[in-house]
Amino acid sequence: GDPAGSPYPAVGPYKIVIADSGLPTLDELTGRIRAAHAAGRAVAAHCVTREALVLLLVALDDAGSLPGDRVEHAALVPAELAPEMARLGLRVVTQPGFLAHRGDDFLRDLPTQDHQDLYRCATFFRAGVPVALSSDAPYGPLDPWTVIGAAIRRHTPAGRVAGPGERLTFSQALDAYLAPPGDPGGPARRxxxxxxxxxxxxxxxxxxxxxxxxxxxxxxxxxxxxxxxxxxxxxxx
Structure with missing residues (x-):
């Protein structure tokens, strides 16, 4: 990458959108991951549903993982997949701020058994998966304090609690925002x-x-x- 302070952008992870409207085949996804890794680039995989995440994990298990590989969004994650994500060395960039803006819609529209899987945070910490928080603006709230507040309180607009077991402490949530941009989920900058x-x-x-x-x-x-x-x-x- 470019040295710190360079006015030029650095080359980051290779973005792969695993869209539920048209999931790639396993061979296609594995091939894209291998090609990115062969070029020395980690992958940043857009995964919203559990189906997309399972496909990614299987592909990474086949292709092999690279330091810096990450899952973006991770909106619905069964708890049993967190240890597998840790084994593969993945990190997560997630947006609990969506709970503060659209949490009531999620709780209304998703089956009850899925509610605990929404925008997990604490489960990743416990499993040893590095976590970074982000806004996903303009789709999610831009204000970092709103996202941090959602991570520690998990409140919907109506005041319901979405996944109380996924609450972070204020210190954990703040540090999840303070990691270097090139190392999401890494040690917080000081x-x-x-x-x-x-x-x-x-x-x-x-x-x-x-x-x-x-x-x-x-x-x-x-x-x-x-x-x-x-x-x-x-x-x-």
């Missing part, structure tokens, strides 16, 4: 001398953030102020 000054300045103590509806004082990107919570405006780059 403020250290010499690192890029991509910072969120809080108006309250970190421990009090979950109860604060507007915890952010300012946002800096590359050391430049891009959002000022006091209304002073953003500074130019």
């Amino acid at each position: 403020v250290r001398r010499g690192t890029p000054a991509d910072l969120v300045v809080l108006r309250t103590r970190l421990a009090d953030v979950p109860a604060d509806p507007e915890p952010v004082r300012a946002v800096l990107v590359g050391g430049h102020l891009v959002w000022d919570g006091l209304g002073a405006g953003a500074a130019g780059g």
Whole structure:
């Protein structure tokens, strides 16, 4: 990849959309994974349903996995598949924020036995599968605090709880957002001398953030102020 701070984009994982409207054959999917790995690229597989995930796991078991291979979305995951995902070295990039926006629709439209499989988080932590949280904006809520809140509370808009056993602690949810972009689910970035000054300045103590509806004082990107919570405006780059 490109060195840190480079103005040019790096080549990331190879995207594979396993669409339920037209699932690939096992041989086709295995071949695409092998080709990506042969080029030195991990795969980022779009998997929403359990059928897509099972197909991916079988294909990876045949093709072999590469560090950095990941599942995106993982909207419905039976708990028994989490250890297999860990065995294959997969990581997950998921969006529990959908529960805060569309959770009541999910609970209404899905069979009751599927409710516990929705946007799992804690199960992956327990199985040793690295987890990153994301927004999937514009389809999901962009605000990271909304996604973090959904991960720790699991509340639908109507106040129902979707998968209480999948709740993360605030620290787990925050760290799942703070991993380096090239290492989703990896060790959380910390403020250290010499690192890029991509910072969120809080108006309250970190421990009090979950109860604060507007915890952010300012946002800096590359050391430049891009959002000022006091209304002073953003500074130019």
